[in-house]
Amino acid sequence: MNKNLRQTDQPLRQILTKPEVSSRMTKWAVELAEHDIGYRSRTAIKAQALADFLVEGASLAMTGQDSPPSGERSGEPWILFVDGASSKEGSGAGLLLISPTGEELTYALRFDFPASNTEAGLADSPPDGYNRGQSQERSQLVVLQVRGEYEAKEDVMKKYLAKVREVIALFDIFEIERVSISQNKRADALSKLASSSFAHLSKEVLVEVVKQKSIDQVQVLAIDSSATWMTSLMNFLNSGVLPGDKTEAYRLQFRAAKYAYAGGTLYRRSYLSPWLKCMTPEEGDYVLREVHEGLCAAHVGSRVLAKKCLLLGYYWPSVFQDAAALVQKCRACQVHAPLCHQPARKMVPIHSPWPFAQWGIDLLDPFPRAPGRYEYLEVAIDYFTKWMEAEPLATISGRQFRISSGET
Structure with a gap:
């Protein structure tokens, strides 16, 4: 049997000769025991050999890049x-x-x-x-x-x-x-x-x-000079320019304390979280659509959608209004949203402790004149038993209502 020598920089000899060190290597030790395998440590590669290999590879790459196409x-x-x-x-x-x-x-x-x-x-x-x-x-x-x-x-x-x-x-x-x-x-x-x-x-x-x-064809250069909500803040923070109106100047100075201008970008200051990058409403609409309908679309509600945009580091004043408008226009949200069964107004419950304790009275008119000059009808209903009473009236007055109520 020929003896096989293996050069390696791993401690295979210690592991295979002592299977108790690792239970997973026991099977390999039994399989390899029938072969006469010797282990020898790998010698270090000379630095000059590695340098020669890198130089040869670089020269081949340079030769391939410098060669012109066949057509040229x-x-x-x-x-x-x-x-x-x-x-x-x-x-x-x-x-x-x-x-x-x-x-x-x-x-x-x-x-x-x-x-x-x-x-x-x-x-x-x-x-x-x-x-x-x-x-x-x-x-x-x-x-x-x-x-x-x-x-x-x-x-x-x-x-x-x-x-x-x-x-x-x-x-x-x-x-x-x-x-x-x-x-x-x-x-x-x-x-x-x-x-x-x-x-x-x-x-x-x-x-x-x-x-x-x-x-x-005429060459046309597009010039974008539209002012945004950030223009006045950036002008003031960058060069100290204030509006001519004193009231507007005071408001701008008060608002500028919440913002910072760095590297040509306006940021919204925050004391408990990183600064938020300010954006135009058009850029904000793109961010909202990416979060709401993008690759990881969740189709969340408007408040959660706006909060996600703020957590991602973006800010513009109308973020909550734009998020609500986007959710209302999203067809998937309108089709698959849960139905709201709550009444439009708060309901006022009417509690009646016992029968005939609370009545509801209403007046119905006009009717064709009947014998006795009756033209109106007074209707009363008990809230507890739903018992109903009706009384014809010739005229409408408080005295007639009291009389009819006493009779019923």
């Missing part, structure tokens, strides 16, 4: 086949982009504005993001206008040419040439599909609806 190494350009189509049903353009590795990307543009064949060919500018590009166009007029050999006379075409030249300037190398119909048949098919049978295009072809001409 070859220096071959991206080829774009373009064709435009216009009909009574609409206008569009077809694009076929071929990468240096041979991958083909098809795309179709549907124009939601009137355009001729020439405009459709120029409206889809060459895509940016590549260093080398080559565009294949079937229209000779478009090719010669882009090259500068022909001059555009219409104002719309001049604008399109200016737009195309702006995109061409982003390329290191760009070429455009005219091709025959047979070479451009796939782009031609895409353009006809986009311009004629737009509703029946295959799902494999991406179609984008262009609602506005690219030359008419």
